[in-house]
Amino acid sequence: MLQAEAFTANQLRDAWPILSSDERLEGFQLLVPAEADEFFLMLSSADQAMLITAVAPADARRWMRLLAPDDAADVIQSVGEEVRPALLTMLDPPTGHEVRALLAYAEDEAGGLMNPRFARVRPDMEVVEAIRYLRKQAGRVEAIHYVYVLEADQRLAGIISFRELFQYPDDTLVRDVMHTDVITVPPDLDQEALGRLYVDTDLFAIPVVDAEGRMQGIVTFDDIADVVREEATEDIQKLGGSSVLPGPYLEVRARDMIRSRAGWLAILFLGELLTASTMGYFEAEIAQAVVLTLFLPLIISSGGNSGSQATTLVIRAMAIGEVRLRDWWRVFRREVLTGLGLGAILAVLGLLRVVLGEALGHSYGEHYFALGLTVALSLVGVVLWGTLMGSMLPFLMRKLGFDPASASAPFVATLVDVTGLIIYFGLAAVLLRGTLL
Amino acid sequence: MLQAEAFTANQLRDAWPILSSDERLEGFQLLVPAEADEFFLMLSSADQAMLITAVAPADARRWMRLLAPDDAADVIQSVGEEVRPALLTMLDPPTGHEVRALLAYAEDEAGGLMNPRFARVRPDMEVVEAIRYLRKQAGRVEAIHYVYVLEADQRLAGIISFRELFQYPDDTLVRDVMHTDVITVPPDLDQEALGRLYVDTDLFAIPVVDAEGRMQGIVTFDDIADVVREEATEDIQKLGGSSVLPGPYLEVRARDMIRSRAGWLAILFLGELLTASTMGYFEAEIAQAVVLTLFLPLIISSGGNSGSQATTLVIRAMAIGEVRLRDWWRVFRREVLTGLGLGAILAVLGLLRVVLGEALGHSYGEHYFALGLTVALSLVGVVLWGTLMGSMLPFLMRKLGFDPASASAPFVATLVDVTGLIIYFGLAAVLLRGTLL
Numbered sequence: 084m085l086q087a088e089a090f091t092a093n094q095l096r097d098a099w100p101i102l103s104s105d106e107r108l109e110g111f112q113l114l115v116p117a118e119a120d121e122f123f124l125m126l127s128s129a130d131q132a133m134l135i136t137a138v139a140p141a142d143a144r145r146w147m148r149l150l151a152p153d154d155a156a157d158v159i160q161s162v163g164e165e166v167r168p169a170l171l172t173m174l175d176p177p178t179g180h181e182v183r184a185l186l187a188y189a190e191d192e193a194g195g196l197m198n199p200r201f202a203r204v205r206p207d208m209e210v211v212e213a214i215r216y217l218r219k220q221a222g223r224v225e226a227i228h229y230v231y232v233l234e235a236d237q238r239l240a241g242i243i244s245f246r247e248l249f250q251y252p253d254d255t256l257v258r259d260v261m262h263t264d265v266i267t268v269p270p271d272l273d274q275e276a277l278g279r280l281y282v283d284t285d286l287f288a289i290p291v292v293d294a295e296g297r298m299q300g301i302v303t304f305d306d307i308a309d310v311v312r313e314e315a316t317e318d319i320q321k322l323g324g325s326s327v328l329p330g331p332y333l334e335v336r337a338r339d340m341i342r343s344r345a346g347w348l349a350i351l352f353l354g355e356l357l358t359a360s361t362m363g364y365f366e367a368e369i370a371q372a373v374v375l376t377l378f379l380p381l382i383i384s385s386g387g388n389s390g391s392q393a394t395t396l397v398i399r400a401m402a403i404g405e406v407r408l409r410d411w412w413r414v415f416r417r418e419v420l421t422g423l424g425l426g427a428i429l430a431v432l433g434l435l436r437v438v439l440g441e442a443l444g445h446s447y448g449e450h451y452f453a454l455g456l457t458v459a460l461s462l463v464g465v466v467l468w469g470t471l472m473g474s475m476l477p478f479l480m481r482k483l484g485f486d487p488a489s490a491s492a493p494f495v496a497t498l499v500d501v502t503g504l505i506i507y508f509g510l511a512a513v514l515l516r517g518t519l520l
Numbered sequence: 521m522l523q524a525e526a527f528t529a530n531q532l533r534d535a536w537p538i539l540s541s542d543e544r545l546e547g548f549q550l551l552v553p554a555e556a557d558e559f560f561l562m563l564s565s566a567d568q569a570m571l572i573t574a575v576a577p578a579d580a581r582r583w584m585r586l587l588a589p590d591d592a593a594d595v596i597q598s599v600g601e602e603v604r605p606a607l608l609t610m611l612d613p614p615t616g617h618e619v620r621a622l623l624a625y626a627e628d629e630a631g632g633l634m635n636p637r638f639a640r641v642r643p644d645m646e647v648v649e650a651i652r653y654l655r656k657q658a659g660r661v662e663a664i665h666y667v668y669v670l671e672a673d674q675r676l677a678g679i680i681s682f683r684e685l686f687q688y689p690d691d692t693l694v695r696d697v698m699h700t701d702v703i704t705v706p707p708d709l710d711q712e713a714l715g716r717l718y719v720d721t722d723l724f725a726i727p728v729v730d731a732e733g734r735m736q737g738i739v740t741f742d743d744i745a746d747v748v749r750e751e752a753t754e755d756i757q758k759l760g761g762s763s764v765l766p767g768p769y770l771e772v773r774a775r776d777m778i779r780s781r782a783g784w785l786a787i788l789f790l791g792e793l794l795t796a797s798t799m800g801y802f803e804a805e806i807a808q809a810v811v812l813t814l815f816l817p818l819i820i821s822s823g824g825n826s827g828s829q830a831t832t833l834v835i836r837a838m839a840i841g842e843v844r845l846r847d848w849w850r851v852f853r854r855e856v857l858t859g860l861g862l863g864a865i866l867a868v869l870g871l872l873r874v875v876l877g878e879a880l881g882h883s884y885g886e887h888y889f890a891l892g893l894t895v896a897l898s899l900v901g902v903v904l905w906g907t908l909m910g911s912m913l914p915f916l917m918r919k920l921g922f923d924p925a926s927a928s929a930p931f932v933a934t935l936v937d938v939t940g941l942i943i944y945f946g947l948a949a950v951l952l953r954g955t956l957l
Contacts, residue, residue: 324829395756429789
């Protein structure tokens with residue numbers, strides 16, 4: 084299907100993620116004009132902004148005028164404050180007006196993502212009139228997949244898909260066949276909620292309607308596909324215990340990479356310092372029964388691992404709307420059961436390890452069975468504790484107004500480490516009193 | 521915008537994620553028929569299958585016939601083998617034929633996701649003819665957003681958006697205005713690659729073309745939005761160290777929840793048992809210098825945390841195509857720099873902790889400064905090692921044909937724990953020989 088001249092554009096698209104900015108600009112300028120237009124429209128706003136600010140002003144003007152108002156607004160939002168006025172003046176006056184209106188909305192809300200150019204008809208038009216009227220609009224609007232039926236005061240009366248409109252006899256009134264149970268969103272709806280709505284409804288475009296019911300624009304799925312992926316990437320990066328990277332992995336400079344990761348790592352380290360203090364508190368017990376320390380990494384890591392599992396599952400379930408704040412008690416009950424079950428499994432493995440280790444030659448001393456029981460019971464306690472901390476922290480974070488994803492796997496593991504030590508040495512102090520201790 | 525009778529459908533949609541299967545069926549049967557149809561079409565295949573297998577056969581037939589062939593195939597694929605033939609016979613014969621053809625493709629490939637009903641015209645039609653011809657097809661096809669231009673032998677000659685077609689004068693030949701540089705995919709393209717292509721290109725639908733260039737169907741964005749989110753969820757669950765849950769978090773039964781998590785947790789535990797053996801190897805050193813153990817959790821957790829960060833960032837960058845297998849060397853060099861930088865930061869904090877701890881009253885003995893240096897150097901080594909393991913394991917996994925996301929944060933942390941111990945006690949043996957040891 085690829086033709087010779089199209090091949091270059093496709094090659095460039097494939098290579099794009101691994102090219103430097105200079106190479107991208109160079110490759111882009113090698114495209115034949117017809118391809119360059121299409122290629123340009125496919126790029127992300129950040130890439131479009133990069134090209135526009137790098138080429139000669141005459142070219143920049145041509146590219147700016149190629150963009151739909153919502154996309155032009157995105158490009159303007161991704162350049163520095165000082166360049167924005169110049170880019171705005173490159174637009175034709177009516178578009179410039181529309182773009183300024185869009186810039187008034189936050190970039191990550193429905194109002195900032197919407198396109199004010201949509202296909203519209205009046206409710207009292209006949210189908211044949213409506214189709215003729217749409218044909219006139221076709222060059223101006225972003226999409227004619229859905230047709231919005233507006234009253235004279237711009238209030239949204241209903242919606243009809245173009246495909247449906249096409250099937251009715253010529254003299255049918257639009258009012259009689261339009262759908263009136265329309266899903267709409269307010270201009271200040273957050274993009275994360277918008278993303279969920281798209282995935283849940285499979286709609287191609289969602290109308291943005293102000294408090295008076297007046298139609299403001301449409302947000303189309305392509306503006307949202309990027310958002311859904313971006314949100315997932317940010318959540319994953321936070322789950323791994325980093326800040327969100329300022330760009331694609333291979334493009335972030337070493338200094339910025341260290342900065343994004345050092346913050347959380349240092350905070351976790353400071354938290355982890357508590358383990359040294361806690362260990363200091365138990366120094367006498369450790370000196371008396373060095374054998375206890377052999378199982379220390381095993382026990383605290385098991386708590387950390389079970390906490391990582393729980394926090395990851397709960398954070399994701401929250402992000403996609405499966406679990407809400409008010410479900411915390413249902414989650415708590417589930418995780419008590421799960422934590423006890425998982426703890427019991429590891430306890431059996433741990434006890435076996437001590438008993439078999441003793442049988443196979445490593446001597447843990449005459450009280451090896453009591454030691455094994457201490458390890459096993461500690462595992463139940465630590466795993467249950469890790470599971471509960473991991474599952475409840477995202478709720479606490481959200482309740483306090485933070486992003487639940489901040490309760491990252493390393494964060495939970497660090498919290499569980501300190502309590503894991505206390506559980507282990509505390510149980511040892513009780514169970515091994517008079518024998519090892 | 522919501523009308524009284526529509527409110528119920530919207531209420532049901534909102535409550536859906538937290539209802540049991542029985543409550544869902546009950547709520548669904550309370551909807552008025554016109555709403556029920558739309559509501560049904562919005563549901564996931566799994567939910568559609570649940571409803572169809574729960575209602576009376578006459579109703580089931582009506583719902584099955586409401587589905588487009590690709591959606592019907594998805595429903596049939598999500599029920600048990602024994603129910604499939606009954607559902608297939610509910611379809612009208614031509615649709616049944618199309619659905620059987622789709623079932624021959626894997627569910628997670630382009631062929632299994634595509635819809636064989638798309639809007640088509642011939643290259644030698646005039647625009648006015650093409651529009652008339654499309655109007656006849658409108659009831660049958662899934663979408664008329666893009667119109668596919670097919671030669672007599674079904675080979676795809678080009679594509680034109682409906683909106684463009686609409687703008688040309690009536691007597692223009694389709695051949696003269698269609699686009700010929702079309703992005704197509706083969707029927708066996710994996711859904712993950714398809715998801716990436718959608719996010720990269722912002723296309724509404726992508727044509728599926730066989731090896732001879734013959735058009736087989738289209739995959740539309742709504743089939744893919746779910747896939748993009750599902751893949752992210754599966755990746756996140758694996759990153760947290762679980763298997764993929766068999767359903768939404770609150771719907772998975774306790775037994776299945778434990779099963780999904782116990783496998784990895786037990787494997788990690790068995791790996792972590794190596795720490796007990798390693799510690800046993802250093803038992804003499806530990807008995808001689810108990811003070812060494814105080815910093816043990818701190819050091820191995822820092823390695824685990826830096827490994828979690830690195831593996832999460834690299835796995836996500838791979839999943840969204842920012843990093844490819846051949847980039848491993850670029851990633852390695854970056855992570856050497858990053859690991860050294862992060863290790864140095866933690867080393868300074870660690871040295872400060874020992875020196876300040878000594879000054880503030882906890883006595884680490886006369887060789888406290890040597891101890892501090894050992895802790896600091898171990899941190900550099902452990903963090904560098906964690907960073908490199910975390911960033912390289914996803915490459916190794918992919919190279920070996922596994923999912924890179926299996927190199928989960930807990931998995932990397934466990935691997936780093938054992939080596940962290942060796943680095944710490946090894947450095948201590950060298951640096952503290954003749955003083956503490």
